[in-house]
């Protein structure tokens with residue numbers, strides 16, 4: 001896709017390049033795994049059936065469980081978060097069509113149950129008028145909608161919450177995984193899907209830690225019903241993008257809090273990539289309204305009012321009016337710091353690391369979920385096709401390391417450009 005110079009009030013800059021799914025193959029269209037009709041039969045038939053423990057029950061862990069079950073293995077997911085507390089992450093995800101197709105083919109959810117879409121992309125100027133319009137669809141969903149559907153598909157008892165993995169011991173025929181409550185579980189394979197702060201990854205690759213990019217995602221959602229009366233068509237069918245000096249703002253609709261897809265019942269999701277210098281400025285942003293200094297993110301409801309007001313004032317100076325309005329109307333914005341992370345090794349005997357635990361891909365390619373899903377599906381496929389587990393893991397590692405580095409590099413390049421750090 002060619003770069004275009006974007007017309008905004010400042011030095012010429014390059015506009016958004018579209019998300020990776022327009023131009024690359026993060027997810028393969030078809031994976032060589034048993035068809036869904038064969039699934040239960042396969043589970044009973046597989047000779048080399050593995051007992052698999054998955055540590056981390058978000059996107060990577062759930063896709064790993066789904067795909068490995070599909071290939072006939074016994075999988076249990078252990079998630080440290082207590083039951084009922086996963087909802088606070090419910091913000092938007094731009095969804096790759098291949099991921100939606102996979103979920104539909106598995107009978108987990110139809111496209112229109114899991115994703116909504118915009119019909120066009122508007123690149124705005126500071127007055128809020130589109131200076132460039134692209135006429136393609138972008139499919140969007142939310143973390144909680146994908147989470148709910150994947151989780152509901154797992155058999156009773158195979159998704160265990162409030163279970164923090166604390167260690168792993170390797171032995172000749174597998175691993176012993178330990179949990180904070182003292183339980184120990186034997187398995188043939190441990191899949192580490194613990195996200196970018198993974199303690200297990202730190203244990204195996206202590207020299208690689210996430211590096212702060214210099215900016216955060218300051219974000220929020222508003223019920224579409226609150227937005228429509230003010231801006232009847234501005235946000236519902238359009239993926240909006242605005243580049244100010246050193247920051248980027250975008251909006252798109254996502255399903256409602258309980259997966260609602262009807263217009264008026266959805267949420268408008270917005271993300272503002274904005275620089276905060278490491279040290280005083282970042283610490284001040286992340287110092288929460290309960291008096292705790294947080295380090296990587298600030299969940300909804302914990303932002304100090306002074307911080308919110310300061311950001312509204314900046315929005316008034318640099319954002320188009322409709323975007324400033326979104327920032328002002330959002331009572332509980334939240335913050336996620338943006339990092340870079342890539343590790344050169346994913347397999348450590350009978351332990352493998354995938355998703356964000358291995359690669360933090362800055363969100364500008366909207367590839368994080370598809371990448372975690374691709375890692376998981378490729379893993380199941382490699383094990384399904386190889387003669388033994390060691391061969392499968394070695395092949396999987398080679399391919400996924402190559403893809404991970406490629407995505408991290410491209411996302412970093414885009415992010416630095418959008419936030420003026422050329």
Ligand SMILES: Cc1cc2nc3c(=O)[nH]c(=O)nc-3n(C[C@H](O)[C@H](O)[C@H](O)COP(=O)(O)OP(=O)(O)OC[C@H]3O[C@@H](n4cnc5c(N)ncnc54)[C@H](O)[C@@H]3O)c2cc1C
Nearest residue numbers: 056058059060080093094165194195217355356363368369
């Ligand atoms: C601002 C922003 C915007 C984004 N936008 C998009 C987008 O548009 N499209 C997209 O595809 N992706 C997007 N992403 C990325 C996407 O959210 C992640 O890539 C994806 O969630 C990664 O999934 P994961 O399962 O690897 O890790 P995570 O989602 O981080 O999950 C890790 C899980 O492991 C659990 N865990 C951690 N340690 C332990 C332990 N010791 N024991 C048990 N459990 C543990 C955690 O509680 C958590 O549930 C975005 C990310 C950000 C920050």
